[in-house]
Amino acid sequence: MKKILAMMLALVMTLSLAACGGPAKNPPATEKPGAETSAPANEGGLPYEGHTLYVANWQGYNSDQAYCEKAFEDATGAQVEHVYFNSYDELMTTLLTGGNKTIDAVVLSNNYTQWFHDDGLISDLDASKLPNYEKIADVYKDQAPYAVDDTGSLFAVPWCNGTSSIAYNPDYVDFEIEHWSDLLDPRLKGHVMVLNGDGDSWVIGCLLAGEDSNDIENADIEKVRASLNELKGQLLGFWSTNDEQIMPWMAGDFWAGEIWSGPYSQLLHDSSTNIKLVHPEEGTVGFIDYWAIVEGTDEQDLAYEWLNWIMSTEQQTSMATGVSEAYPGEYMTYTPVNAEVIEALTPEQKIDLQLDPMPTIIKLLPYIADPAVKDQWVDLYQEFVS
Amino acid sequence: MNSKGFNRAMVACLWIVLAFMYIPIIAIIGMSFNATPYGMFPYVFTFDWYKILFTESNLLPACVFSLKFAFGVTVAAIIIGTMASFGLQAYSPKWSNRLNALIQLPIIIPWLVTAISLLLLFSFVGAGRSMVSMFFGNLIVVLPYVVLLVNGRFVSMDRTPESAARLLGAGPARVFFDITLPAIVPGIMAGGIMAMIMCFNNFVVQYYLIPIGTQTLPTLVFTRIRSGYQADLNALSAIIVLVAVGIVILLVKLGFSAGSLFGISSGSSSKKGE
Amino acid sequence: MSSLSKKKFQPVTLWTAPSIVLLLCLTIVPLVMLLVFSFMNRNIFAGEPWPGWTMNNLTRMIESDTFWRLLGKSLMTALKVTLICIVAAYPTAWAIAKIVKPKNRSIFMMVVILPFFTSQLLLIYAMMNLIQSGGLLLTLLDAIGFHNVPTMLYTNKATILILTYEYLPYMILCLYSSLEGIGDNLIQASLILGANKWKTFTNIVFPMSVPGLLSGVLLVFVPVAGSFMEPGLVGGANGAMVGSMIDTQYSGSLNMGYGAVLSCTLLIVLSIIMGLVRLATARAQKAIGGDVE
Numbered sequence: 001m002k003k004i005l006a007m008m009l010a011l012v013m014t015l016s017l018a019a020c021g022g023p024a025k026n027p028p029a030t031e032k033p034g035a036e037t038s039a040p041a042n043e044g045g046l047p048y049e050g051h052t053l054y055v056a057n058w059q060g061y062n063s064d065q066a067y068c069e070k071a072f073e074d075a076t077g078a079q080v081e082h083v084y085f086n087s088y089d090e091l092m093t094t095l096l097t098g099g100n101k102t103i104d105a106v107v108l109s110n111n112y113t114q115w116f117h118d119d120g121l122i123s124d125l126d127a128s129k130l131p132n133y134e135k136i137a138d139v140y141k142d143q144a145p146y147a148v149d150d151t152g153s154l155f156a157v158p159w160c161n162g163t164s165s166i167a168y169n170p171d172y173v174d175f176e177i178e179h180w181s182d183l184l185d186p187r188l189k190g191h192v193m194v195l196n197g198d199g200d201s202w203v204i205g206c207l208l209a210g211e212d213s214n215d216i217e218n219a220d221i222e223k224v225r226a227s228l229n230e231l232k233g234q235l236l237g238f239w240s241t242n243d244e245q246i247m248p249w250m251a252g253d254f255w256a257g258e259i260w261s262g263p264y265s266q267l268l269h270d271s272s273t274n275i276k277l278v279h280p281e282e283g284t285v286g287f288i289d290y291w292a293i294v295e296g297t298d299e300q301d302l303a304y305e306w307l308n309w310i311m312s313t314e315q316q317t318s319m320a321t322g323v324s325e326a327y328p329g330e331y332m333t334y335t336p337v338n339a340e341v342i343e344a345l346t347p348e349q350k351i352d353l354q355l356d357p358m359p360t361i362i363k364l365l366p367y368i369a370d371p372a373v374k375d376q377w378v379d380l381y382q383e384f385v386s
Numbered sequence: 387m388n389s390k391g392f393n394r395a396m397v398a399c400l401w402i403v404l405a406f407m408y409i410p411i412i413a414i415i416g417m418s419f420n421a422t423p424y425g426m427f428p429y430v431f432t433f434d435w436y437k438i439l440f441t442e443s444n445l446l447p448a449c450v451f452s453l454k455f456a457f458g459v460t461v462a463a464i465i466i467g468t469m470a471s472f473g474l475q476a477y478s479p480k481w482s483n484r485l486n487a488l489i490q491l492p493i494i495i496p497w498l499v500t501a502i503s504l505l506l507l508f509s510f511v512g513a514g515r516s517m518v519s520m521f522f523g524n525l526i527v528v529l530p531y532v533v534l535l536v537n538g539r540f541v542s543m544d545r546t547p548e549s550a551a552r553l554l555g556a557g558p559a560r561v562f563f564d565i566t567l568p569a570i571v572p573g574i575m576a577g578g579i580m581a582m583i584m585c586f587n588n589f590v591v592q593y594y595l596i597p598i599g600t601q602t603l604p605t606l607v608f609t610r611i612r613s614g615y616q617a618d619l620n621a622l623s624a625i626i627v628l629v630a631v632g633i634v635i636l637l638v639k640l641g642f643s644a645g646s647l648f649g650i651s652s653g654s655s656s657k658k659g660e
Numbered sequence: 661m662s663s664l665s666k667k668k669f670q671p672v673t674l675w676t677a678p679s680i681v682l683l684l685c686l687t688i689v690p691l692v693m694l695l696v697f698s699f700m701n702r703n704i705f706a707g708e709p710w711p712g713w714t715m716n717n718l719t720r721m722i723e724s725d726t727f728w729r730l731l732g733k734s735l736m737t738a739l740k741v742t743l744i745c746i747v748a749a750y751p752t753a754w755a756i757a758k759i760v761k762p763k764n765r766s767i768f769m770m771v772v773i774l775p776f777f778t779s780q781l782l783l784i785y786a787m788m789n790l791i792q793s794g795g796l797l798l799t800l801l802d803a804i805g806f807h808n809v810p811t812m813l814y815t816n817k818a819t820i821l822i823l824t825y826e827y828l829p830y831m832i833l834c835l836y837s838s839l840e841g842i843g844d845n846l847i848q849a850s851l852i853l854g855a856n857k858w859k860t861f862t863n864i865v866f867p868m869s870v871p872g873l874l875s876g877v878l879l880v881f882v883p884v885a886g887s888f889m890e891p892g893l894v895g896g897a898n899g900a901m902v903g904s905m906i907d908t909q910y911s912g913s914l915n916m917g918y919g920a921v922l923s924c925t926l927l928i929v930l931s932i933i934m935g936l937v938r939l940a941t942a943r944a945q946k947a948i949g950g951d952v953e
Contacts (some may be wrong), residue, residue, distance in 0.1 A: 056598065059609060083599030086609060087911040090515065093505075094598045096705040097514025102599075193897075198913060237814035237896030241612045251793030253811060371702065375720060378913045383726045386900030393759050399751035400760075400768070403828070406748075407775060410825070413796050414786035466678045473675030489679055492687050494878065496886030496930065498903050499923045503690030506697055506916060509705050526686040529679060558672075587780050589889060594910065607781040611788070611893060620789075623782040630777045 046077025056106040059084040067324035095121045104297040110146040110288040111365035113156045122292035124153040129304045132311040137339040156290035160334040164285040166278045168256035191255035196238030198381040199365030203285045216366040228384045265352040279359040286362035316341040418620035435617040443618040452603040456585035459524045463581045467532030490530045501594035520595040532577035539573025698921035717921040734902040738885035741823045745831040753835035814896030831876040838872025
């Protein structure tokens with residue numbers, strides 16, 4: 001062992017200078033991550049001059065785009081720092097081990113809000129400090145148990161939502177897909193993809209098995225297991241990001257399966273491929289993403305400003321249309337929750353956002369509070385994806 | 387004849403293996419100039435990805451951070467590892483071997499297990515995922531290699547000058563800094579380079595211990611591969627590979643021979659320190 | 661061994677203290693914690709009360725078909741990758757060590773280790789680009805008449821390919837360092853003394869390459885068996901390995917206790933296997949007749 005390592009080293013030695021020295025020699029074109037170039041162009045008098053708001057989100061998920069982050073900075077004088085996480089578990093570990101000191105506001109999907117709330121990581125909200133909350137469409141407002149606890153207090157505000165319905169490529173699929181069970185058709189074998197996520201697997205399994213995912217603690221797990229096993233035989237693979245949907249779709253490997261609205265609209269507008277969307281009548285997978293304020297933040301007022309900001313008609317319009325006049329750019333689109341904005345969408349925009357045809361029944365990703373039950377479902381998910 | 391055929395087969399195998407190793411690298415360099423996304427065709431020549439890499443991409447800052455971080459860990463590992471190696475020489479061979487085996491324990495543990503056990507520890511003591519955790523996590527992964535390589539140097543070096551210096555009245559500090567240290571510099575260099583490379587590349591430990599909001603090159607590339615096609619990844623790979631290749635060619639031109647490079651290895655292997 | 665080592669206490673021995681302390685704190689203690697926390701109910705964080713003891717994690721693991729299936733699969737994958745690496749690396753290392761002109765050896769070895777200097781993940785990305793549908797490989801195959809070849813990306817084959825790609829240089833290095841040490845005159849002597857090629861190989865070359873082979877197996881088998889990132893990126897629907905399952909406990913359904921028991925088991929199984937490999941090679945070496953090192 002020693003000899004081998006010494007050997008490797010001897011070889012490595014000369015070259016390492018190449019590798020280590022190489023990239024460093026390139027001009028450091030960009031500043032290092034922490035040292036943001038804040039916009040000192042702000043004239044004084046803005047209410048939050050000198051304050052910094054740390055928000056945690058997925059990278060590239062809308063709020064770090066110029067029309068949101070930059071616009072907020074210009075409007076308030078505060079500086080917004082995005083902290084990116086790779087999983088909610090990672091975020092939870094960070095908050096539980098003292099990350100509260102740095103992160104002020106977080107994005108959470110509806111199946112995680114209660115978990116974070118139960119663990120005391122996010123604080124109750126005072127709706128009166130959030131004037132824009134009034135504008136939220138009724139279907140998304142005061143959703144219990146996702147954003148409101150047993151005592152009636154609000155702890156998260158909706159931001160955007162989405163369905164992950166079935167899409168298929170008519171170039172390869174020569175029959176109509178109408179139900180989730182159509183994905184089990186032998187002609188699709190090896191060309192179906194679904195999201196690699198516990199919640200999505202549970203909902204799809206329940207839909208296939210005819211169980212109610214909204215009451216998952218009482219669903220027949222064995223029936224769901226059987227359905228998922230059947231589905232698994234059809235799969236090309238799982239995706240977890242936009243690209244993992246787009247790449248195999250463009251390559252002609254992915255014919256039918258679950259799809260997010262972002263990749264759907266991108267593929268819809270790509271003339272080199274073909275795509276058709278179905279909202280099965282038995283229901284479709286849906287999620288709502290929320291913002292919440294971290295318990296114990298020292299920038300509470302600014303965090304409220306931020307929550308109010310992301311619900312504003314202006315922001316929600318940019319988010320839904322991908323267009324911002326003040327901050328032009330090419331942006332992805334997301335389904336809004338602001339009633340005025342939903343109202344104002346054009347028919348084309350509704351198609352892009354999977355809102356036309358309208359989904360009939362949306363099954364939100366479930367949250368399982370009972371640890372023992374959760375373990376069983378986690379095991380099921382694990383079995384499905386492995 | 388038979389022997390010639392055998393040799394040819396072996397050499398053919400060598401070239402096949404090299405082709406296997408290098409075709410993806412060559413392809414990615416080619417694709418870094420291709421405007422058609424996803425590494426697909428038709429091939430349209432462009433410099434855009436390089437422009438993006440040097441202007442708006444977050445890859446370069448992450449790369450620079452990774453280099454700095456790896457350097458910091460390396461310095462710590464060299465100091466602590468060299469101290470350990472030096473100290474080990476003073477033990478009886480039996481104890482020296484035992485301690486050595488202990489120090490090398492982390493090598494045989496999969497990084498996944500190391501990273502998870504460290505995450506448990508750091509969560510337990512309250513550090514969680516943080517810069518400190520990531521620093522110590524990487525340090526413990528590279529430390530055994532530094533000790534191993536510096537040890538190799540100690541074992542192969544001639545110890546008589548030290549004894550001579552002592553007999554002539556030099557103090558222990560003087561002996562260490564004037565005689566011992568210069569003699570083991572190649573081992574330290576080797577250990578340092580190993581540590582630097584491992585630390586620059588260690589995805590697993592960084593993935594579990596990195597504070598959220600910070601990205602090293604490996605974790606960023608991982609996120610980027612999953613989150614979307616950005617050909618500035620190709621551009622960065624191309625630059626890294628080309629710089630490395632350039633220096634190899636330079637070294638060969640400068641007359642670095644196999645003998646000078648393998649000096650250390652034959653030295654340490656001729657005297658078994660096991 | 662060293663003229664400095666005498667029976668009496670020497671302050672120099674204290675120089676090992678920082679390393680020993682680090683090792684105790686960052687390797688031994690965490691491993692013990694891994695074992696202890698295997699019996700912990702879910703998660704523990706500083707400042708939170710101890711969540712309580714449980715045997716659930718253990719029983720859940722023992723009853724989990726998925727875990728044992730994935731563990732088996734990981735070990736099989738590691739075995740396959742290791743074997744492929746040995747088969748590819750042995751002739752390669754031999755060619756570099758014995759056939760290539762001596763002055764070119766270091767150049768070849770530099771070429772072999774060059775990939776270490778790029779980021780592993782960037783290399784994986786390069787390979788993914790190459791083998792995907794519409795990528796260079798399939799486009800070329802299509803051009804020379806093989807149409808509609810399905811891509812191997814998102815299959816277990818892709819996982820094996822990527823892992824082989826990643827770990828092959830280690831095996832070549834290890835074998836090269838052993839083979840290089842075998843004197844040409846030794847081989848010639850054996851041949852002149854009448855041993856045939858096969859005999860020369862089994863009696864001289866192979867036994868002398870065993871230390872390198874063993875290090876190679878260690879450096880390839882252990883990390884491959886514990887990999888989770890590669891199968892996640894390229895393995896597709898059936899790609900998950902035991903590492904993926906462990907990873908999920910820390911990045912998908914936060915349950916540290918369960919993750920701990922899974923990692924512990926993986927570590928124990930791997931240690932046993934590597935111990936057996938060591939024993940077996942020692943035996944084989946003796947049986948073949950070489951008593952080298």
